[in-house]
Amino acid sequence: MKVISLNVNGIRQAAERGFFDWMVRQNPDVVCLQDLQVDERSLNDSVFFPPEYNTYFFDSMEDPEQAGVAIYCKAMPKAIMTGMGFPECDFEGRFIQADFDNVSVASFLAPHGSNNEEPLQAHKYAFMEGFKNHLIKTRRKRREFIFCGTANVARSPIDVSSWFVNQRNSGFLPDERKWINEIFNEHEYIDAYRQVNKQDKQYTWWPDYERAWKLNEGGRLDYQITTPGIKNQIQGGGVYKGQRFSDHAPLIMEYDID
Template structure:
């Protein structure tokens, strides 16, 4: 069995001060994918026994960023999508293993007033093409903060959020298109009807305490990887960020 965990930590240095190493010791994933590390190169000198660490830093200080900590040595690691327009914010790391690709993704937020929605639409199309180009070679696992609640079941208040960033018809449609191009949302594969299952909560209005949240963090896999799926989980008891980790176990 291989255990993978993905977590938007909302600042790696911040979460380290809030029990990150205890979390790592208790869960001991084979692969840990992080988003929103908010690091610049040289800001954190980190060594973890048994893990090889890969970081993709945003050019803008204290912004975005991704990391992968892995016990399994990859054949190859690439950073970004290979498209200049998308590759300055540290939003993607791809690890090639013997029998699959793993892509760690931090999708751009459409932002207040949907200022970045047109860019987000371009990102979505290019991401889908990128994932499909890998899928031709071998199966793909992709994970991370995809910044979209796909269906009404995936957030507490769908009616009042219809045109807010992360739940616009445009973003939801792109997620549908991505899944229909040959990928499985693993949490919904195992738990199609589970309600109140969220991965992000606003820091305001005691949202987490009341479980008024959104499910915007995912593990998705190629359709032909279905037979290797063992379980998927939302680790909502893990604190330290406004997101909680999500987990995938594969055979």
């Protein structure tokens, strides 16, 4: 199973930059998109609905031009689930899951947070807590899961440029790093990309200006998080940098799953 995840930072912008042509050529089994910034009903162009894929969206109820997630899948899923049961997720279109015979694949989007506006950072922490509780409950289920998306948190100093300075910034705050490492350590989830690449400076996001891209000054904010049973089925993966579709890059992972 080939799974691609990308924060498009606006699905229309990504389409204009050639994302969907590239996506179809990659021939993935599942594609998880985040931060669509659009109401699905306004997408009238067929480019957003490739005939090779079944397409499912979850829009924000509060503001359709913010957040939003989607899943594109070749095989018809057995079921689609939206939301995780708490308002910071469900009202803002931040989680959608497709269930297949042998695995469930989800697309999630954490809020950005802020250094200067406490309500925004508190909102991010509320989502993080709700998502962690969802992952804890998921461990009790008798099936495997792949959660693809933007956590807006870098795990460790090798996952962010200028790490010492960034300890004061949302996305690399001590409490944020504690949260994401609890998911991988205490709750035994797998950081799929780190199973195949342990090098530093493997970023998935760069500020939206050319200098950061050219100098590779960014952060690894995007993940494919799997249940422990998938660990030995992770075959390979990488961050695609051949084209820029947004300020994030596609994360491509291969699994030995039918």
